[in-house]
Amino acid sequence: xxxxxxxxxxxxxxxxxxxxxxxxxxxxxxxxxxxxxxxxxxxxxxxxxxxxxxxxxxxxxxxxxxxxxxxxxxxxxxxxxxxxxxxxxxxxxxxxxxxxxxxxxxxxxxxxxxxxxxxxxxxxxxxxxxxxxxxxxxxxxxxxxxxxxxxxxxxxxxxxxxxxxxxxxxxxxxxxxxxxxxxxxxxxxxxxxxxxxxxxxxxxxxxxxxxxxxxxxxxxxxxxxxxxxxxxxxxxxxxxxxxxxxxxxxxxxxxxxxxxxxxxxxxxxxxxxxxxxxxxxxxxxxxxxxxxxxxxxxxxxxxxxxxxxxxxxxxxxxxxxxxxxxxxxxxxxxxxxxxxxxxxxxxxxxxxxxxxxxxxxxxxxxxxxxxxxxxxxxxxxxxxxxxxxxxxxxxxxxxxxxxxxxxxxxxxxxxxxxxxxxxxxxxxxxxxxxxxxxxxxxxxxxxxxxxxxxxxxxxxxxxxxxxxxxxxxxxxxxxxxxxxxxxxxxxxxxxxxx
Amino acid sequence: xxxxxxxxxxxxxxxxxxxxxxxxxxxxxxxxxxxxxxxxxxxxxxxxxxxxxxxxxxxxxxxxxxxxxxxxxxxxxxxxxxxxxxxxxxxxxxxxxxxxxxxxxxxxxxxxxxxxxxxxxxxxxxxxxxxxxxxxxxxxxxxxxxxxxxxxxxxxxxxxxxxxxxxxxxxxxxxxxxxxxxxxxxxxxxxxxxxxxxxxxxxxxxxxxxxxxxxxxxxxxxxxxxxxxxxxxxxxxxxxxxxxxxxxxxxxxxxxxxxxxxxxxxxxxxxxxxxxxxxxxxxxxxxxxxxxxxxxxxxxxxxxxxxxxxxxxxxxxxxxxxxxxxxxxxxxxxxxxxxxxxxxxxxxxxxxxxxxxxxxxxxxxxxxxxxxxxxxxxxxxxxxxxxxxxxxxxxxxxxxxxxxxxxxxxxxxxxxxxxxxxxxxxxxxxxxxxxxxxxxxxxxxxxxxxxxxxxxxxxxxxxxxxxxxxxxxxxxxxxxxxxxxxxxxxxxxxxxxx
Numbered sequence: 001x002x003x004x005x006x007x008x009x010x011x012x013x014x015x016x017x018x019x020x021x022x023x024x025x026x027x028x029x030x031x032x033x034x035x036x037x038x039x040x041x042x043x044x045x046x047x048x049x050x051x052x053x054x055x056x057x058x059x060x061x062x063x064x065x066x067x068x069x070x071x072x073x074x075x076x077x078x079x080x081x082x083x084x085x086x087x088x089x090x091x092x093x094x095x096x097x098x099x100x101x102x103x104x105x106x107x108x109x110x111x112x113x114x115x116x117x118x119x120x121x122x123x124x125x126x127x128x129x130x131x132x133x134x135x136x137x138x139x140x141x142x143x144x145x146x147x148x149x150x151x152x153x154x155x156x157x158x159x160x161x162x163x164x165x166x167x168x169x170x171x172x173x174x175x176x177x178x179x180x181x182x183x184x185x186x187x188x189x190x191x192x193x194x195x196x197x198x199x200x201x202x203x204x205x206x207x208x209x210x211x212x213x214x215x216x217x218x219x220x221x222x223x224x225x226x227x228x229x230x231x232x233x234x235x236x237x238x239x240x241x242x243x244x245x246x247x248x249x250x251x252x253x254x255x256x257x258x259x260x261x262x263x264x265x266x267x268x269x270x271x272x273x274x275x276x277x278x279x280x281x282x283x284x285x286x287x288x289x290x291x292x293x294x295x296x297x298x299x300x301x302x303x304x305x306x307x308x309x310x311x312x313x314x315x316x317x318x319x320x321x322x323x324x325x326x327x328x329x330x331x332x333x334x335x336x337x338x339x340x341x342x343x344x345x346x347x348x349x350x351x352x353x354x355x356x357x358x359x360x361x362x363x364x365x366x367x368x369x370x371x372x373x374x375x376x377x378x379x380x381x382x383x384x385x386x387x388x389x390x391x392x393x394x395x396x397x398x399x400x401x402x403x404x405x406x407x408x409x410x411x412x413x414x415x416x417x418x419x420x421x422x423x424x425x426x427x428x429x430x431x432x433x434x435x436x437x438x439x440x441x442x443x444x445x446x447x448x449x450x451x452x453x454x455x456x457x458x459x460x461x462x463x464x465x466x467x468x469x470x471x472x473x474x475x476x477x478x479x480x481x482x483x484x485x486x487x488x489x490x491x492x493x494x495x496x497x498x
Numbered sequence: 499x500x501x502x503x504x505x506x507x508x509x510x511x512x513x514x515x516x517x518x519x520x521x522x523x524x525x526x527x528x529x530x531x532x533x534x535x536x537x538x539x540x541x542x543x544x545x546x547x548x549x550x551x552x553x554x555x556x557x558x559x560x561x562x563x564x565x566x567x568x569x570x571x572x573x574x575x576x577x578x579x580x581x582x583x584x585x586x587x588x589x590x591x592x593x594x595x596x597x598x599x600x601x602x603x604x605x606x607x608x609x610x611x612x613x614x615x616x617x618x619x620x621x622x623x624x625x626x627x628x629x630x631x632x633x634x635x636x637x638x639x640x641x642x643x644x645x646x647x648x649x650x651x652x653x654x655x656x657x658x659x660x661x662x663x664x665x666x667x668x669x670x671x672x673x674x675x676x677x678x679x680x681x682x683x684x685x686x687x688x689x690x691x692x693x694x695x696x697x698x699x700x701x702x703x704x705x706x707x708x709x710x711x712x713x714x715x716x717x718x719x720x721x722x723x724x725x726x727x728x729x730x731x732x733x734x735x736x737x738x739x740x741x742x743x744x745x746x747x748x749x750x751x752x753x754x755x756x757x758x759x760x761x762x763x764x765x766x767x768x769x770x771x772x773x774x775x776x777x778x779x780x781x782x783x784x785x786x787x788x789x790x791x792x793x794x795x796x797x798x799x800x801x802x803x804x805x806x807x808x809x810x811x812x813x814x815x816x817x818x819x820x821x822x823x824x825x826x827x828x829x830x831x832x833x834x835x836x837x838x839x840x841x842x843x844x845x846x847x848x849x850x851x852x853x854x855x856x857x858x859x860x861x862x863x864x865x866x867x868x869x870x871x872x873x874x875x876x877x878x879x880x881x882x883x884x885x886x887x888x889x890x891x892x893x894x895x896x897x898x899x900x901x902x903x904x905x906x907x908x909x910x911x912x913x914x915x916x917x918x919x920x921x922x923x924x925x926x927x928x929x930x931x932x933x934x935x936x937x938x939x940x941x942x943x944x945x946x947x948x949x950x951x952x953x954x955x956x957x958x959x960x961x962x963x964x965x966x967x968x969x970x971x972x973x974x975x976x977x978x979x980x981x982x983x984x985x986x987x988x989x990x991x992x993x994x995x996x
Binding site: 017018020025028034035037039040045047048050220221222224226239277278 | 534535539542546718721722735737738
């Protein structure tokens with residue numbers, strides 16, 4: 001058995017080296033790479049993917065995994081997790097023809113480049129043929145895996161193990177019942193909106209981002225903050241976690257809350273068990289759990305009044321013209337302003353799930369063969385009108401706004417909404433052990449971070465999302481915590497004074 | 499044969515994808531990666547190297563190369579070059595035990611990190627054990643290759659195909675005969691030295707760097723200028739060539755001439771035949787030829803009076819306090835100030851080869867087993883005293899100053915001196931076709947770039963350094979062009995007025 005276990009770790013090292021390289025290429029392409037670099041990058045990614053495929057998918061690996069599966073009792077928890085993850089990967093990748101698999105990796109590199117230009121030029125038609133190819137691959141992929149059930153289940157399961165269309169339909173129906181009336185009721189309140197004519201110097205915004213990242217617990221010697229068109233987090237290892245943000249000089253909220261959001265993702269990666277080393281288990285367990293970490297920081301903490309009781313003086317110091325004379329309650333209402341809008345990543349906490357529902361339903365239709373690529377812009381406008389009551393005047397503000405589809409990330413969006421729901425359930429569990437609001441008021445994240453590290457972060461992929469939720473909160477996933485949280489938050493916001 | 503040729507291109511694609519990834523990891527480590535990232539990076543590089551080794555070194559590849567070698571007449575020039583390069587790589591790598599090869603790749607990642615700290619802390623002892631391991635590997639490597647001749651020949655040959663200790667001894671002897679009296683004679687002249695108390699705002703220096711890069715012909719959409727501790731160039735593809743510089747606010751020359759130097763390297767890479775794609779042949783053919791490109795721009799062009807006849811007004815505009823009242827001749831003498839000093843990368847054009855001779859002789863002794871690692875700091879001081887008449891007070895200013903040894907780059911330094919000599923020979927050949935000085939005075943690099951592209955750049959690795967020199971200049975390498983150039987330059991500098 002010892003020899004087999006060694007082979008398992010060797011496989012892990014090899015595949016993790018390729019994943020590291022691939023992540024770095026992606027980071028680079030989104031932050032620094034020059035315009036004309038795309039062809040060589042696509043060739044590199046295609047090559048790396050071929051190595052990944054050939055290393056994972058072969059009789060030797062299959063035999064190794066089978067032997068280890070038959071001798072589970074000899075394996076540590078970590079070894080068992082590795083076997084399980086490689087088996088999942090194996091079963092999904094092995095069924096794709098090798099050439100098709102690596103050609104697809106090259107395709108998404110090109111396709112996301114094309115999308116970027118299409119969005120810039122409001123030119124959906126230039127992107128459509130690439131999107132068609134990406135979707136065709138995904139449809140083939142669903143066919144190759146042949147898991148039965150709804151075709152879209154396969155893609156949901158890739159992002160959140162075990163999630164089905166039936167689950168997601170029920171979850172979104174519950175959300176919709178709560179959110180639609182909540183939005184209506186808030187719209188009758190005396191909301192505060194920040195003027196778009198104010199200028200927030202970018203150098204001050206940068207100071208704020210760095211200051212808060214560090215305050216929240218980001219280890220600055222184990223990560224990087226950079227700029228990119230769209231904020232994102234990438235992890236090369238627990239000691240090299242990179243986040244980006246985007247500064248707009250007339251909108252302080254965009255960079256501020258995206259930095260807090262990405263810091264939440266980063267803290268998950270930075271606090272994975274150090275002993276895992278560079279390994280397939282040394283990353284977050286699912287998209288949904290990852291989003292729970294970013295959203296608990298962005299919304300539950302970062303948009304709470306307690307958080308700003310501590311940090312508002314910093315805002316007033318950095319932006320004296322804007323906030324020197326504004327009181328905390330007005331600021332708090334301002335950052336929690338609710339209004340149906342066009343752009344997902346700029347949406348408030350309440351209407352955000354409606355943006356997800358639009359995407360969820362469209363993706364479901366795509367994989368039910370109920371809509372063609374050239375019909376997507378119109379379908380998008382219809383859905384936005386029906387869920388949010390607004391209609392984008394251009395595709396750049398509509399169907400082209402997100403990078404995800406160009407990268408083949410179908411089945412991913414639901415995890416954003418799930419993340420908010422998980423976050424509320426985690427916060428409620430945390431509150432049984434200590435008073436979260438007291439920590440926020442002091443700006444002291446040590447208890448919070450310890451709880452997250454102990455219950456979530458450290459495990460990496462050695463626990464499934466369902467296990468994480470059950471072990472951390474003592475019960476299965478329950479969306480009612482989110483509903484209570486969001487209703488309570490807005491009820492008190494317009495009743496109390498602080 | 500068609501099938502075999504396809505396999506050759508596939509091998510090229512695979513290995514080039516790995517090389518791309520490895521280069522990007524290196525770029526990242528020197529520009530952005532956070533402090534604690536080193537372990538995961540070493541693991542990645544070790545993994546990538548294992549793939550490289552396993553893909554290149556196996557019976558299948560050996561058979562493929564042999565078949566193609568036996569059927570040369572069916573191959574295009576490009577295909578023949580690929581076969582030759584892979585055969586060279588194969589023969590040198592195949593003889594190293596696989597584990598040793600990939601462990602070494604991890605070692606140099608760690609070792610260069612340790613060197614960085616050792617240099618910062620003036621702590622040679624912390625670096626010594628790593629240097630010992632690197633040298634031990636190199637000695638084993640020489641043994642494995644077993645080429646006969648002087649052991650150091652193997653390392654020279656790796657950097658400049660065909661170069662031997664006998665050649666290098668003769669070359670350096672010729673240089674020494676010229677340079678030592680030249681330095682003495684210049685020291686009697688009325689030299690101009692810039693004050694170290696002046697401040698050159700970094701934002702102005704950045705403008706100058708970007709402006710000149712573009713003027714010299716760097717395609718800005720096919721490359722990047724960034725900052726790093728030590729300036730360098732890295733090429734991911736002809737459309738993604740990256741250079742760095744380092745700005746010091748009391749020394750404009752450092753960033754200015756390193757930018758011009760690295761731009762020379764970058765132009766070589768950016769002008770390689772587009773048809774080569776991402777390929778083993780799509781890069782410069784040798785260290786020596788590469789250095790000829792950086793040095794012809796830095797010294798022959800960038801430190802000529804003709805160049806500054808064109809560009810000096812820009813300097814005066816960017817730095818009015820320093821140069822507003824200084825005339826061109828004084829500026830020209832200032833940038834060409836000659837004085838024996840401690841730091842290679844800050845050395846003037848005349849004493850520079852003496853810095854290389856110190857390193858050349860020490861490396862030769864290392865591989866003749868005539869000096870131990872712990873004796874290197876003292877040997878360094880002795881050689882500097884003897885060649886340059888100066889003695890470093892700390893190891894950071896002495897034996898620790900260069901990154902090369904920490905990365906295993908032995909046999910590399912001589913190419914810097916060769917580069918200067920090649921550059922002079924190329925300039926002389928160019929002058930047979932058009933008047934180089936007239937181009938410089940106009941600041942118009944189109945003829946120069948066309949000549950370099952036609953005679954050198956486009957070929958990538960499809961010609962050896964010796965072929966390049968012969969085809970471009972009509973004769974074999976002749977160091978006398980450099981000697982004439984450098985003597986003539988300084989003779990006229992202190993005679994003429996401009």
